Amino acid sequence: MAIDEKMLEQILNKYPAKVKRNRKKHIVIRDIEKGAQEIEANTRTIPGIITNRGCAFAGCKGVVVGPLKDMVHIVHGPVGCAYYSWGTRRNKAKSENPKENFLNYCFSTDMQESDIVFGGEKKLAKMIDEVVEIFHPKAISVSATCPVGLIGDDLVAVAKAAEKRHGIQVLAFNCEGYKGVSQSAGHHIANNILMEKVIGAGNLEEAPSKYSINILGEYNIGGDSWEIERVLKDIGYHVVTVMTGDGSYEELKNAHIAELNLVQCHRSINYIAEMLEIKYGTPWLKVNFIGIENTIKSLRNMAQYFGDPELIQKTEEVIARETARIEPVMAQYKKICEGKTAFCFVGGSRGHHYQGLFAELGVETILAGYEFAHRDDYEGRDIIPEIKSDADSKNIPDLHVTPDQRRYRLKISDEKMAELKKRIPLGNYKGMISDMKDGHVIVDDLNHFETEEFIKILKPDIFASGIKDKYVVQKMGIPSKQLHSYDYSGPYAGFNGAVKFAEDISMAFTSPTWNFITPPWKNKPLLDGKIVDEEAS
Amino acid sequence: MLDSTSKQIVKRSGGVINPAKTCQPIGAMYAALGIHKCLPHSHGSQGCCSYHRMHLTRHFRDPIMASTSSFTEGASVFGGVANLKTAIKNVFTIYDPDIMAIHTTCLSETIGDDIPSIIKSAEIPEGKLVIHANTPSYVGSHVTGFSNMVKGMITYLAEVDVEEKKQQVNVIPGFVNPGDMREIKRIVKIMGIDSIVLPDTSGVLDAPMTGEYTMYPRGGTKIEEIKDSGNSLVTLALGSFASSDAAKELKRKCNVPEVSLKTPIGVKATDELIMSLIKKFNKEVPYELEEERGQLVDIMTDTHFHFHGKTVAIFGDPDIVIALTEYILSLGMIPVHVLTGTPGGAFEKEIKAMLLEAGIRANVKAAGDLMELHQLIKNKPVDLLIGNTYGKYIARAEDLPFVRIGFPILDRSVHSYLPVVGYKGAMRIIEMISNALLERADRDAADEDFELVM
Numbered sequence: 009m010a011i012d013e014k015m016l017e018q019i020l021n022k023y024p025a026k027v028k029r030n031r032k033k034h035i036v037i038r039d040i041e042k043g044a045q046e047i048e049a050n051t052r053t054i055p056g057i058i059t060n061r062g063c064a065f066a067g068c069k070g071v072v073v074g075p076l077k078d079m080v081h082i083v084h085g086p087v088g089c090a091y092y093s094w095g096t097r098r099n100k101a102k103s104e105n106p107k108e109n110f111l112n113y114c115f116s117t118d119m120q121e122s123d124i125v126f127g128g129e130k131k132l133a134k135m136i137d138e139v140v141e142i143f144h145p146k147a148i149s150v151s152a153t154c155p156v157g158l159i160g161d162d163l164v165a166v167a168k169a170a171e172k173r174h175g176i177q178v179l180a181f182n183c184e185g186y187k188g189v190s191q192s193a194g195h196h197i198a199n200n201i202l203m204e205k206v207i208g209a210g211n212l213e214e215a216p217s218k219y220s221i222n223i224l225g226e227y228n229i230g231g232d233s234w235e236i237e238r239v240l241k242d243i244g245y246h247v248v249t250v251m252t253g254d255g256s257y258e259e260l261k262n263a264h265i266a267e268l269n270l271v272q273c274h275r276s277i278n279y280i281a282e283m284l285e286i287k288y289g290t291p292w293l294k295v296n297f298i299g300i301e302n303t304i305k306s307l308r309n310m311a312q313y314f315g316d317p318e319l320i321q322k323t324e325e326v327i328a329r330e331t332a333r334i335e336p337v338m339a340q341y342k343k344i345c346e347g348k349t350a351f352c353f354v355g356g357s358r359g360h361h362y363q364g365l366f367a368e369l370g371v372e373t374i375l376a377g378y379e380f381a382h383r384d385d386y387e388g389r390d391i392i393p394e395i396k397s398d399a400d401s402k403n404i405p406d407l408h409v410t411p412d413q414r415r416y417r418l419k420i421s422d423e424k425m426a427e428l429k430k431r432i433p434l435g436n437y438k439g440m441i442s443d444m445k446d447g448h449v450i451v452d453d454l455n456h457f458e459t460e461e462f463i464k465i466l467k468p469d470i471f472a473s474g475i476k477d478k479y480v481v482q483k484m485g486i487p488s489k490q491l492h493s494y495d496y497s498g499p500y501a502g503f504n505g506a507v508k509f510a511e512d513i514s515m516a517f518t519s520p521t522w523n524f525i526t527p528p529w530k531n532k533p534l535l536d537g538k539i540v541d542e543e544a545s
Numbered sequence: 546m547l548d549s550t551s552k553q554i555v556k557r558s559g560g561v562i563n564p565a566k567t568c569q570p571i572g573a574m575y576a577a578l579g580i581h582k583c584l585p586h587s588h589g590s591q592g593c594c595s596y597h598r599m600h601l602t603r604h605f606r607d608p609i610m611a612s613t614s615s616f617t618e619g620a621s622v623f624g625g626v627a628n629l630k631t632a633i634k635n636v637f638t639i640y641d642p643d644i645m646a647i648h649t650t651c652l653s654e655t656i657g658d659d660i661p662s663i664i665k666s667a668e669i670p671e672g673k674l675v676i677h678a679n680t681p682s683y684v685g686s687h688v689t690g691f692s693n694m695v696k697g698m699i700t701y702l703a704e705v706d707v708e709e710k711k712q713q714v715n716v717i718p719g720f721v722n723p724g725d726m727r728e729i730k731r732i733v734k735i736m737g738i739d740s741i742v743l744p745d746t747s748g749v750l751d752a753p754m755t756g757e758y759t760m761y762p763r764g765g766t767k768i769e770e771i772k773d774s775g776n777s778l779v780t781l782a783l784g785s786f787a788s789s790d791a792a793k794e795l796k797r798k799c800n801v802p803e804v805s806l807k808t809p810i811g812v813k814a815t816d817e818l819i820m821s822l823i824k825k826f827n828k829e830v831p832y833e834l835e836e837e838r839g840q841l842v843d844i845m846t847d848t849h850f851h852f853h854g855k856t857v858a859i860f861g862d863p864d865i866v867i868a869l870t871e872y873i874l875s876l877g878m879i880p881v882h883v884l885t886g887t888p889g890g891a892f893e894k895e896i897k898a899m900l901l902e903a904g905i906r907a908n909v910k911a912a913g914d915l916m917e918l919h920q921l922i923k924n925k926p927v928d929l930l931i932g933n934t935y936g937k938y939i940a941r942a943e944d945l946p947f948v949r950i951g952f953p954i955l956d957r958s959v960h961s962y963l964p965v966v967g968y969k970g971a972m973r974i975i976e977m978i979s980n981a982l983l984e985r986a987d988r989d990a991a992d993e994d995f996e997l998v999m
Contacts, residue, residue, distance in 0.1 A: 024638050053591060055615045055628040056635030063592025086651045086682035087561060087886075088568030092596035096603075096955075106548040112938050113549070113916075117560035119683045124655055135559030142557075143549050154590055154652035155683070158621060185590035186621040186652060403618050456610065457639050460758070476598045480608040483758040525756040 010447045011037060011465055019461045027054055034452040036386075038444045045441060049452045050382040052189045052400060058456035060353075060379050060476055065089055067194025067380070068183030069151035071276055072202070075099040075227055075252040076260065078108045080145040082115040084132050084163065085153025089185070090116030098493050099227045100234075101254040108146070108256075115139060119155065129161050136170040136178060147177040147206075147257045157184035177257075179205055190380035190453075192275065192356065193404050199279035200407040202251075202260065207280070208287070208412065210261030217246045219314055222266040224281050224292070225273030225357070228253025230498020235505050236297045243307065243326050244319060251277055264288045264412070267419050268313055270295045270306075274437045275356025275381050279407070285435065287409045289416045291425065294433040297501045298358070299365035300331065300338070309432040313420075330503040338368065341510035344517055346370030348469035351462070353454045354491045356381045360440035362472060362491060365500075369510055374466055376440060377451035379474075386450060388439035456480070470516060485525050487516035546942040550916060552923040563915035563935065565860050566886025568682035569690030570648050571597040572720060572787075574611050576694035577646035579726075579744020581765030584642035585611040588629055588658065589650025604953040605723075605750040605961050610760055612636050612645075616652060625658045633667040633675060640760065644674040644768060648694060651682035674768065676701040686887040687952075688786050688862050691720045695744060695791040702768065703775040705799045713739040714822065715777045715801065717791050719784035719808050719864050720952065721966065723747040723764070728964035729783070729809065732818070735833050738826050741770045741777060743791075751962050775799030779825045781818065784808040784864025786889060808864045809966045810974070811872025812841060837968040844975055845876065851979040851999075853877035855928040860884040860918055860936065861951035863892040863911070869931065869950065870896055872971065874903050876978075878929075881907050882921045888912035915939065929982060946981040950974070 016035060020028045033048035053059040062070070065083075070093040074081055083090035094114035103109035117135050119128050136148060148170070152163055163180035170178045179201050183194045221240070226233045233253040240247060248266045249259035263284070269292040271281050281292035293313060295306035304327050311323040348371045352362050356378050363373040378385055384392050420428070428434050441450055449466075451458060459477055463484060471481040471488045481488040489495060489512070497512050499505040570587060574597045577585035587594035594613035601609040612635075614620070614628040629647070636645055647660060660677040669675055678697035680690040695717060714733060718726045727747040733740040748764015774780070774795060782792035782805045792803040804821050807814040815838075819830060856879045859866050863885045870880050883896050892911040900907055908921050919939045922930070930940050933951040940947035954960050964970035983999055990996070 022639060024635060027635060027639070052617055053615045054631065054635060056586075056612050056632030056639070057615070058610065058612050058640065059591060059615070060595070061591050062595040063590045066592050066595070082560075086568050087564050087566060087686075088571070088593070088596065088651075088682050091564050091567040092600055094563075096599070106546075110549065112547055114563050115560065116564060118564065119651075121681070121683050124651075124681075124683050131559055133559075138555070138557045138559045142551070142555055154616075154621070154650070155655040158652070158655045184621075185592040186616045186618055189617065190591070399619065400617055474599075475602050476595070476609070479602065479606060480758055483608065483752070483754060483756075485754075485756040525754055 011449055011462075013037065015465060019458065022457070027057070030054060031458070036441070036450045038441065038446055038448045038450065040446050044387065047383060047386045047441070047450060047452055049378070049386060050189060050192060050380070050401065051398065053453055059453055060455070060474060061190040061453060063185035063191065064183045064187040064194035064197065065151060065153055065185045066093065067191030067276070068181050068198040069093055069149070069194070070097060071191060071227065072195055072198035072252055073149050073151065073181060075101065075111070076149070076255050076257050077101040077103055077111050078145065078256045078258060079147045079149055080110050080113070080115055080139050080143055081149045081151065082117065082132070082135055082139065083151050083153060084117045084128060084156050084161065085119055086155070087116045087118045089153040090114050097227070098229045098496070098498070099253050100231050101228065110143065110145065124155055124159055127159060127161055128156065129166050132161070132163070132166050133170060136166070137173070140174045140176070145176070147179065149179045149181060151181045152184050154185045157182065157186070177205060188404055189400050192380040192382065195276040196279055196404045199277065200405065203280050203283050203407060203409065206257065206260050207263045207284070208261070208415070210264070212262040212265050213415070215246065215248065215265045215267060219244055219319065220246045220248050220266045221310075222248050222263050222269045223250045224269050224271045225277035226250055226253050227273070229492070230494045230500065232297070232499045232501035232505060235499040235502035239307070239326060239330070239502055243322050245310075251280065264290075264415055266290055268293060268310070270310070271437070272297060273357040275378070275385050278437075283407065283409045287412050287416065289411070289418050291419060291434055294437045296361050296364065298361035298505070299368055300334070300503065300506050301368060302361070302364045303502055303506070304331070312432055313428060313434065334503050334507050337507050338510055341514045342368075342370050344514040345510070348517065349374045349466070350470045350472055351375040351466070351468045352472045352491070353377045353379070353451070354473065355379045356385060358491050360385070360443065363443060365506060365509055368506070369513060371470065371513070373444075373448070374468060375449040375451060375462055376444065377454045378440070379453065381452070384437065384439060386439050386441050386452070388442065389437050470513065485522060487522070489513065489516060547919060547938050550919050550923070550942070552920065554917070554920045554924070561886070561914040563919075564886055565884060565913060565915050565918070565935070566686035568651070569680035569685060569687060569693065570650050570682060571600060572687035572690030572692070573646075573648035573678050573680045573694035574609070575601060575720065575746070576691045576744045577648070578609065578749055579746040579765055580644060580646065580698065580771070581767045582643035582761040583765065584636055584640055584645050586632060586636065586645050586647045587611055587613045587650060588625060588647055588660065589614060589652040590616045593650045600953060603955045606958060607750045607752060608758070609750075612640070614653070621652060621656065624656055625653050626663050629658070629660070629663045630667045633669060637670050637673055642761065644676065646694065646697070647675065647677040648680040648690065649678075650680070654679065654681035674701070688720055688864070688887050691787050692790045695788065696794045698743065698771055699774070699791050699794040699798060702771040703795055703799050704772045705775040707776045710778045710801070711739075711776045712826065713741060713777045714825065715774045715780040715795065716740055716742045717780065717782050717788035718742055718745070719787035720862055721808065721865070722961040722964070723749065723751040724962045725964045725966045725970065728967045728970060732834065732967050733822065735831055736819070736822050736826070736828050737831070738822060738828060741774045742766065743771055743774060775801065777801050779804060781806055781821060783818070784868070785891065786863040786887065807871065808868040810865065810868035811971050812838070812845070812875055812968070813871055814868045815967050815971065834968070841968040841971050844972055848975060848979055849877055851982055854879065855982060856881045857929045857931060858882040858918065858922055858927045860915065860932040863887050863889060865951050867892065867895050871899055872974065874899060876975070879905055881925055881927050882918060883907055884910045884913040884918045886912065886914060919943075929978065946985040948977045948981050950977070
C-alpha cells in the first residue's frame with residue numbers, strides 16, 4: 009500500500025490547524041519527477057506533541073562527550089540527568105589499564121534546593137576536587153543541566169579555577185537542556201569545545217605510520233567501531249582516534265595528525281570534520297559502514313583517496329575474503345527477509361545508513377526519517393547555503409577556526425582533490441532523500457500520532473526505531489528493532505555486523521511467539537456443528 | 546570492574562557518585578500512568594520527558610506515553626505559560642485522554658511557573674480534567690515525585706458526597722510494580738472488602754498482547770474511583786515515603802482516617818496489612834489466605850538452612866528497603882549494610898529500631914550513593930547483595946550473589962508482572978534468594994562436594 013498527498017492530508021486533518029501547517033512541512037512523499045524536494049527540519053517541536061526527541065544535554069554529554077573513557081564526566085545539576093545518561097547508550101570501551109576507564113561510573117553534583125537558591129558553583133568545585141583526589145583522571149568534563157543556566161552558575165570560571173588548582177584540563181559544556189530544539193544543539197556545543205580545547209593539544213607532529221585516519225561520528229554502540237577497526241587495520245590503516253566510541257582524551261589530543269577523517273554520523277560531528285579541514289588541511293570523507301555494499305564502497309573510496317596501488321590491492325583482497333566468507337550466510341537470511349518492508353526512524357544518520365543493509369536482505373524501507381537532523385542530512389550539503397538560521401539555532405555559537413600556522417598542511421593537491429570530489433564523497437554528504445524511491449515517505453521528527461497512522465496505512469513488516477516506540481509497535485503485532493541500542497545486540501557495522509543484523513532481523517520475523525497473539529477460541533467457532541443445526545431449525 | 550573504587554572511604558560532599566536515586570518527575574510520570582485514560586505531561590525541556598519514558602520503558606517493557614512542553618531558550622527566559630497552554634490544547638485534540646497529569650521539572654520550578662493559574666486559563670474541553678503536582682528535581686527523589694503526584698490526585702479529585710463513610714478501603718500501594726498492585730488488590734478482594742487502589746498501574750504497564758495497540762489500556766484507577774476515595778472508611782498507606790502524604794491529604798480534605806503501614810513485603814508486613822483490614826472491616830480471614838500464609842511459613846522453615854545467618858547488603862527505595870530488611874530479619878539473615886539514595890531521617894530511624902530489636906549492628910544510610918555502598922562492602926564483605934539493576938557492577942566487582950528487587954530493573958524481564966508483596970511475593974523472594982545462594986554454592990563447590998540434593 010502506498011500513500012499519496014490526499015491520504016497524507018487526511019492524516020494531518022486530525023491536528024489543530026497550526027499543528028497541521030507545521031507538520032506538513034516535515035513530511036515529504038518522494039517524487040523523483042519533482043527533482044529536489046524540500047523538507048523542514050531542525051525546528052521546534054510543538055508543545056504537547058509526543059516526540060521522540062531529547063535535549064541538548066543528551067546530545068552533548070550523552071552522545072559526543074560521554075564516551076571518552078579516560079575522562080571523568082561530571083554532570084552539574086539535580087541527579088536525574090546524570091542518572092539517565094549512565095550506562096544506557098551502549099557505547100562500549102575497554103582500556104589496558106582499567107583504572108583509566110570511568111564509563112561505569114556516574115558523577116552528579118546532585119544539586120539541592122539550597123544550591124538552586126544560593127548557586128551551585130562551590131559544590132561543583134568541591135566535586136571536581138574530590139574526583140581528582142579519588143580518581144586521578146587525565147581530564148574532566150563538566151556538563152550543565154537546565155537550572156544551571158537559569159541560576160547563572162559560571163561553569164567556565166569554575167572549570168578554569170579547577171584547571172589551575174589541579175593542572176589538568178577541565179572542560180565546561182554549557183549544554184543546558186533547553187538550548188536549541190533537540191539533541192543536535194548539544195552535538196554542536198560538544199564539537200566546539202573539543203575542537204577548541206582538546207584536538208591539537210597533543211605533541212605529535214606527524215602520523216606514526218602511513219594511512220593514518222580518524223573515525224568521526226562513530227560511537228561504538230554494541231562494538232561497531234571494533235568491527236570497523238578490525239577491517240581497517242587488516243587493510244593497513246592506522247586509526248589515530250575514534251570520535252568518540254571507545255575514544256580517549258589522550259588520543260583525541262592528537263587527532264590533528266591524521267591524513268584523512270572519516271565521517272560516519274554526519275549530523276553529530278560534521279562541525280569538527282569541517283574545522284579539521286580548515287585548521288589542519290585534513291579532508292573528510294563521508295563513509296557508511298552499515299551494510300556490505302556500503303562498507304565496500306567506503307573502503308574503496310578510502311583507497312582511492314590515498315591512491316596507493318598496494319593499498320588498493322589490499323583493500324580488494326580483504327573485501328574478497330570477507331564477502332566470500334559472509335555472502336553464503338547472508339543468502340540464507342535473505343530467504344527469510346526477502347519481500348518485506350520496513351520503517352526506519354532513527355537519530356541523525358542511521359535512518360539513512362540502515363536502508364542499504366535492509367535492501368541487501370530484500371527489505372524495502374518505505375518510510376524513513378530522523379529525530380534531530382538538519383535539512384542537509386535529508387537534502388544533501390549543497391543545501392547548506394540556503395538554510396535560514398532561526399532564533400533557536402542562533403543561540404548555539406559557531407566556532408570559527410583559521411589555518412594553524414605551524415600544522416596546516418595540504419594532504420593532497422587541489423587538483424587531486426577536485427578530481428577526487430567528482431568520484432567520491434570527499435567533503436560531501438548527499439543526504440537521505442536522494443536514496444529513497446518514488447512514493448516512499450520521509451518524515452522529520454516523527455511523533456506518536458503519525459507513527460500509529462502511517463503504520464495503519466503502510467503496514468510495515470518491521471519498524472526500526474528506539475525504545476520509546478518499540479513496544480507500541482510490538483503491541484500491534486509488528487516486530488520492532490531498536491536501532492539506537494540494537495536491542496542489546498550488535499555489532500551491526502561492517503561485515504560481521506551485517507551478519508549479526510541479518511540474524512537478529514530474521515529472528516524478529518521467525519520468532520514463533522508472534523503466532524500466539526490470537527487465542528484459539530477467537531479464531532474459529534467452538535461448536536460449529538450446533539450452529540448449523542440451529543440455523544436449520 | 547569499578548577498579549577505581551578503593552577500600553579507603555574518603556568523605557565527600559560535592560555530590561553523588563553512582564547514585565541510588567533519581568529525580569522526582571519520573572516518579573510522578575509513573576504514578577500518573579496509574580490513572581485510567583491519563584496522559585502524564587512533563588512541563589520542561591524535551592529531554593526530561595524522553596529520559597523518563599526511556600527509563601520506565603526499559604523497566605516495564607511496555608509503552609510509556611507522556612507528552613512534554615518542549616521548552617526552548619525563549620520559554621526558559623519568559624516562562625512556560627504559552628508552552629503549557631499550547632500543550633494542553635494539542636494533547637486533548639490529538640491524543641484524547643480523559644485526564645492530563647502535569648508534573649514540573651527543575652527547569653520550570655526554577656523559573657517559577659505557576660501551574661494552577663496556567664491550568665485555570667487554559668482551554669480544556671468539556672468533561673476533561675487537568676491536574677498537577679510540583680516535582681522539583683532538586684528535592685527528594687523519584688519516590689518523592691511519586692508521592693507528590695498521588696497527593697495531587699487527591700487534592701484535585703477526591704470528594705465527599707455521602708454522609709456515612711462507605712464500607713470500602715483506599716489502598717495507596719506506593720512505588721511498586723503493576724504485579725504488586727495486582728496482588729494487593731487480590732488480597733483485599735479475597736478478604737471480601739471493596740477497595741480503591743490508587744494509583745494502579747496494573748492493566749496499564751503489564752497490558753496484554755492482543756495484536757492491537759491502544760494508547761489507554763483497560764487498567765488504571767478510574768477518575769470516578771479517585772473521586773469516591775473521599776467516601777471510604779479508611780486509607781491504608783503502604784510505605785510512608787511514597788504513600789503517606791496522599792493518605793494525610795485524604796484525611797485533611799475528606800476526613801478519611803489514615804493507617805500507615807509498611808510496603809507488604811514479607812510475612813510480618815503482610816500480616817499487618819491483613820490485621821488492619823480485619824480490624825477496620827470486622828472480617829474473617831478466608832482459608833485461602835491462611836493457606837497461603839501457611840505455605841509461606843512452611844517454605845521459610847523447610848529451607849531456612851539455605852539462608853540463615855547469611856550476611857546481606859540491601860539498597861533501593863526507602864519503603865521497599867525498610868520492608869525488605871524486616872523480612873530478611875524474619876528469615877534469620879543478617880543485614881550488614883542498608884542504604885537508600887532518597888534522603889530522609891525516618892528511614893534510618895525505622896531500620897535502626899528493627900536492628901536494635903534483633904540485636905544486630907549494621908551500617909544504615911539515607912541519602913547515600915552506590916560508591917559508598919561499594920566501599921562499605923569492601924570494608925565489611927557480605928554473602929549477598931539485594932537491590933536494583935545498578936547493583937550489578939558491585940556484584941561483579943566483589944563477586945557477590947545478587948538478587949534484583951526494586952526499581953529500576955533494566956537487565957532482567959518478567960519482574961514487573963510478578964509480585965514481591967503479599968505471601969506469594971514473599972515465597973518468590975525466598976526462591977530468588979535461595980537460588981542465588983545455592984547457585985553460588987554449586988559454582989564454588991569442589992567436585993567431591995558437589996551435591997545432588999541441597
